[in-house]
Every structure is written in C-alpha cells, then in structure tokens.
Amino acid sequence: MSARYVVGIDLGTTNSAVGYIDTADERPQIRAFPILQVLAPGVFEPRPTLPSFLYLAGPAEFAPDAFALPWAADAAMVTAGEFARTHGWQVPQRLVSSAKSWLSHAGVDRTAAILPWGAPDEVKQISPVEASAAYLRHIVGAWNVSFAAAPLAEQEVYLTVPASFDAVARELTVQAAARAGLAHVTLLEEPQAAFYSWLGSTGDEWRKQLEVGDVVLVCDIGGGTTDFSLISVSESEGNLQLERVAVGDHILLGGDNMDLALAHLVRARLDAEGHKLDNWQFTSLAHSCRQAKEQLLEGAGRDTAPVVVLGRGSKVIGGSIRAELKRDDVDFLLEGFFPPAELGGRPARERRVGLRELGLPFASDAAITRHLAAFVGAHRKATAVLFNGGVMKGVRLRQRIVETLDGWSDSPEDDLKVLTGTDLDLAVAHGAAYYGLVRRGKGVRIRGGTARAYYIGIESSMPAVPGMSPPLKALCVAPFGMEEGTEAEVPVREFGLVIGEPAEFRFLSSTTRRDDRVGTLVEEVDDSLTELAPVSTLLAAGQQAHAGDVVPVHLRSKVTAVGTLELWCDAVSDAGGEQHWKLEYNVREGAE
Numbered sequence: 343m344s345a346r347y348v349v350g351i352d353l354g355t356t357n358s359a360v361g362y363i364d365t366a367d368e369r370p371q372i373r374a375f376p377i378l379q380v381l382a383p384g385v386f387e388p389r390p391t392l393p394s395f396l397y398l399a400g401p402a403e404f405a406p407d408a409f410a411l412p413w414a415a416d417a418a419m420v421t422a423g424e425f426a427r428t429h430g431w432q433v434p435q436r437l438v439s440s441a442k443s444w445l446s447h448a449g450v451d452r453t454a455a456i457l458p459w460g461a462p463d464e465v466k467q468i469s470p471v472e473a474s475a476a477y478l479r480h481i482v483g484a485w486n487v488s489f490a491a492a493p494l495a496e497q498e499v500y501l502t503v504p505a506s507f508d509a510v511a512r513e514l515t516v517q518a519a520a521r522a523g524l525a526h527v528t529l530l531e532e533p534q535a536a537f538y539s540w541l542g543s544t545g546d547e548w549r550k551q552l553e554v555g556d557v558v559l560v561c562d563i564g565g566g567t568t569d570f571s572l573i574s575v576s577e578s579e580g581n582l583q584l585e586r587v588a589v590g591d592h593i594l595l596g597g598d599n600m601d602l603a604l605a606h607l608v609r610a611r612l613d614a615e616g617h618k619l620d621n622w623q624f625t626s627l628a629h630s631c632r633q634a635k636e637q638l639l640e641g642a643g644r645d646t647a648p649v650v651v652l653g654r655g656s657k658v659i660g661g662s663i664r665a666e667l668k669r670d671d672v673d674f675l676l677e678g679f680f681p682p683a684e685l686g687g688r689p690a691r692e693r694r695v696g697l698r699e700l701g702l703p704f705a706s707d708a709a710i711t712r713h714l715a716a717f718v719g720a721h722r723k724a725t726a727v728l729f730n731g732g733v734m735k736g737v738r739l740r741q742r743i744v745e746t747l748d749g750w751s752d753s754p755e756d757d758l759k760v761l762t763g764t765d766l767d768l769a770v771a772h773g774a775a776y777y778g779l780v781r782r783g784k785g786v787r788i789r790g791g792t793a794r795a796y797y798i799g800i801e802s803s804m805p806a807v808p809g810m811s812p813p814l815k816a817l818c819v820a821p822f823g824m825e826e827g828t829e830a831e832v833p834v835r836e837f838g839l840v841i842g843e844p845a846e847f848r849f850l851s852s853t854t855r856r857d858d859r860v861g862t863l864v865e866e867v868d869d870s871l872t873e874l875a876p877v878s879t880l881l882a883a884g885q886q887a888h889a890g891d892v893v894p895v896h897l898r899s900k901v902t903a904v905g906t907l908e909l910w911c912d913a914v915s916d917a918g919g920e921q922h923w924k925l926e927y928n929v930r931e932g933a934e
Contacts, residue, residue: 350774356565361771379423383408396438397426413483441473478522505531506592533560533571536730539773559724564731586790588721595705604631639736683711686719726759791823799848816864842889
C-alpha cells in the first residue's frame with residue numbers, strides 16, 4: 343500500500359523547508375509544512391522554514407527545560423532553528439552552521455566531531471553528519487506531532503542535495519537521514535527540484551513557455567552556496583521532454599559573503615565615528631546587515647535601512663550602536679559580486695599562501711558572474727533562466743544576471759525567457775514533493791541520472807623504477823547521466839583484484855567528460871578528473887583463494903535508487919568461483 347503523504351525536504355545550507363502532498367485529497371496539491379521551533383527560551387511556534395543552525399548551549403547557560411519541545415523534552419542543551427541562528431550570532435563559538443558545505447568537503451573527516459570549527463575545548467563538538475541528522479530529527483519530530491497517525495518514517499520522503507554533491511556526500515546524507523529515523527529516502531538534485539516546482543505551478547502551460555531547443559539555466563544562489571544547472575528541452579515522438587544536461591561545481595559563495603562585505607563597509611564608518619567593534623559585535627553587525635540588505639533589495643523605493651549592533655561596555659548610549667545602509671551600498675554589491683563578465687572567462691585565482699588556516703574551501707573570487715561565465719562557456723548558452731535561493735529575491739540582482747545572460751546571446755533579438763511563479767524559499771521542498779507525484783506517473787519527468795561521470799583508478803602494469811610509482815589510469819564505471827536503479831557491466835575486460843589484505847581503491851569523477859562510456863579508459867589523469875576520497879578496505883579471500891592473491895574479475899556498477907554508486911567485482915569463474923565483492927565508499931576518511 344502506497345504512503346498517504348509525499349514529502350519533500352530541502353536540507354539547506356542556510357534554511358531547511360518541507361513541502362508535502364496529501365494523496366488522499368480529491369485534487370492533491372503541494373502544501374508548505376510550518377516547522378515548530380524555539381524562538382526564545384520557553385517560546386516556540388511554527389515558521390515556514392527552519393534555519394539550518396544548531397546552538398550548543400553551555401551546561402549552565404539556560405534552564406534545563408529552556409529548549410524543550412513536544413517531541414524532545416530532554417534536549418535542553420542543543421536547539422535548532424530561529425533561536426539558534428539569532429542567539430548564535432552573539433556566541434559564534436557555540437554555533438554550528440554550514441553543515442551541508444562541510445558534508446561535501448573531502449578535505450576533512452566528515453564523520454568526526456569538528457563543528458563548530460575551531461571551537462574552544464569547553465564546547466563539545468559534533469560531526470557534519472550528526473549536525474545534518476539533528477536538523478532532520480527536528481523535522482521528523484515536528485511532523486510526527488502534527489501528523490501523529492502518519493509518522494514521517496512511513497511516508498514517501500524525497501530529500502534534496504546539491505547537484506554537485508559527489509557519491510560520498512550523497513551517501514553521508516543518506517546516513518544522516520537514517521540517524522534521524524528516515525531509513526528510506528530518495529535523493530533529488532536541488533536544481534531539478536526547483537524546476538519541478540515551476541512545472542507544478544504552471545501545469546500544462548509550461549509547453550507554451552518553452553520549446554524544442556530551449557536550454558534553461560537554473561541559477562540557485564542561497565546564503566552560503568551558488569549552484570548552476572542546465573536543463574534542455576527536446577522532442578521525442580512528438581512530445582516535449584526535459585533532460586538535465588550539465589551541473590556546475592559546488593561554489594561556497596552566496597548571501598553570507600554579501601553580508602560580510604556590507605558589514606566591513608559599515609564597520610569602517612563606525613570606526614571613523616569612534617566606535618571600535620570587537621569580533622562578537624562584528625558578527626552581530628553582519629547579521630543586522632543581512633536584514634538591511636534584504637529590505638533594500640526587495641523593497642521598492644526604499645533608500646535606507648537601519649543597522650543595529652549590540653553594545654558592549656558603559657560608553658554605548660542605550661546599549662546599542664546604530665547605523666544605516668543606503669541604496670548606494672547595495673550598488674556596491676552589484677559591482678563586487680555581479681560585475682560584467684565575458685562568456686567563457688574564468689574566476690580569478692589568487693596567489694596561494696604556503697600556509698593557511700584549515701576550513702571550508704571558500705571561492706577565492708567573489709564575482710558570481712565570472713563563475714557563471716565559466717559554467718555557461720563550458721557547456722551551452724541558456725535561452726531561459728529559472729531563479730532559486732534566497733539571494734535571488736533581490737530584484738536588482740536578478741536583473742543583473744538577466745542582463746549578463748542577454749549579453750552572451752548570439753542575436754540581440756533573442757530575448758532571454760525568465761521563468762517565474764515559484765517561491766524562492768520553498769521551491770526546492772515543493773518541487774521534491776511534486777517529484778513524488780511524477781514518480782507515480784502524474785507529471786513530466788526530467789531525465790537526469792548521475793550529475794557526473796565516475797571512474798576507478800587502475801594501476802598501470804610496468805617494471806619497477808626507483809622513486810617512481812606506477813601511473814594511474816582512470817576507468818569509467820558510471821557515465822554522466824546514468825539513471826538511478828540501473829546497472830552497467832564494463833565491456834569484456836578483466837582486472838586483477840587484490841584480496842585478503844588491506845588495499846586502497848581510488849575513485850575519481852568528472853562533470854565535463856560527458857562523452858565517456860562505461861569501459862572508457864583514460865590513459866592520463868588530468869584536470870578534467872577530480873579524485874574523491876579513497877576506499878581503504880580488506881576484501882575477504884574466501885575458500886578458493888589466499889590472502890594477497892590477485893584474482894581476475896569483471897566489473898559492473900550500479901547507481902542505487904537514492905543516487906549512490908556501488909561497484910561490484912565478479913570473480914572470473916575458473917579463478918575465483920562464484921565470489922562477488924562490493925566496493926562501498928569508506929566514509930570514515932582516515933579509518934584503518
């Protein structure tokens with residue numbers, strides 16, 4: 343029996359949201375699920391979104407029941423949502439943020455307790471996986487209170503991830519969901535979800551707005567990240583069909599960068615007036631600048647917006663410092679983050695310092711338009727654009743991107759189509775829910791599959807040379823666009839598999855090698871391939887082989903229903919019997 347509710351969860355970098363459809367309704371429609379959360383100690387109410395922040399309170403900072411919620415009366419020292427964000431800005435060393443960005447950062451152990459990053463010893467840290475699980479656990483609790491007869495774990499749940507997430511980050515997301523009690527989820531790329539939301543809001547009218555040959559750019563700029571995807575419109579047997587044809591990198595650049603830029607601008611003015619801000623006050627200033635920025639970008643005709651900084655010390659009259667942002671200050675954002683850019687140009691790369699602080703791999707170039715120019719130049723020019731993400735609520739920012747895309751058009755007469763009608767805060771969650779209906783045969787499906795091609799490293803066979811390791815080749819085991827739930831065998835080829843002793847398997851991926859097929863062997867690994875976290879494991883020798891043997895195997899790959907990759911090694915029958923070995927990502931980087 344099918345679940346009654348189809349639920350879409352947008353596990354966002356800055357905000358999370360939930361959309362759902364009651365399939366028992368005569369005319370099912372997408373609804374937003376308001377998420378109950380703490381606004382102040384002892385005060386809670388539902389809000390349309392759940393800020394993706396955790397506040398790890400000190401043992402004596404609040405009363406034991408300060409953060410009690412109907413489903414978590416004993417969760418006194420950890421709170422998610424609005425209060426975590428607003429209070430955490432004042433005590434940043436106890437604030438967990440950007441968990442999703444950390445989840446995709448291959449340079450750290452994402453299952454280790456590392457957040458808040460750089461926290462003092464007295465703060466008990468948690469892992470990016472556990473932080474993500476905490477947000478989902480909160481959503482599960484809020485849902486189960488509202489729908490006691492239909493627990494979320496028993497519904498059809500679709501969880502969104504950035505299109506740029508690799509297989510490791512996807513698997514870690516599935517693990518986080520399992521920790522939250524959601525053992526069965528289906529992953530969906532966020533840009534596709536945003537597009538599904540637009541399809542759901544327009545109905546059959548989408549066929550009048552798009553035509554064969556159109557290429558839609560989904561431009562998703564949120565608080566912490568920027569993501570681009572391209573969806574093409576083609577024809578099959580007289581019907582229009584949609585296909586996701588390209589995805590960009592996971593760029594750590596967004597509204598938070600703009601808030602910091604404005605905060606530095608205001609800080610300079612306050613310095614000139616004799617107000618010296620400490621680090622905590624600067625953090626509070628950035629938060630206030632975010633609110634002022636949104637008012638100026640969204641509010642028609644507004645020329646100024648107030649900025650308030652909490653005071654520290656007896657010299658501050660009224661306990662706070664007041665300033666303001668002007669409309670000209672927002673123009674500074676336009677020129678700094680959305681300057682003119684030539685198609686095919688690349689983001690500027692700063693000279694790297696030999697030693698640097700560890701942390702998230704933030705974009706070194708703040709110009710979003712240059713990142714866009716590189717993406718579009720590497721793939722196809724867009725004939726239409728669909729905006730998503732909180733930053734894109736700014737009318738002037740949307741206009742600047744449209745002007746930039748229009749400037750790359752082959753003909754001045756070819757006006758860019760701007761697709762509208764979605765809620766920029768809720769579109770991903772709503773689109774994920776709509777996708778659930780599509781999977782039930784009630785809508786148009788976007789053909790997509792994997793957002794990148796996957797490869798396994800093959801060690802070259804060569805005589806030993808002092809000081810030189812055998813070159814690494816890359817064998818394609820899952821091409822770009824391989825559909826979820828499908829398998830592929832590497833064409834008639836045998837490889838030697840080391841069994842019975844620890845061995846390392848190296849995986850690579852590419853978002854640009856779109857023509858490689860299963861079995862394509864890349865003789866020389868170059869910049870078109872990105873190495874992923876290796877798999878360190880020991881494959882059992884079994885009864886017909888011995889430790890350290892190299893067994894001839896055939897390879898086959900599978901993209902699971904949730905979008906993660908499995909690689910199977912099948913023993914050639916006369917050498918290893920009927921043995922089969924499955925290589926899974928060891929998501930505990932550095933584990934023995």
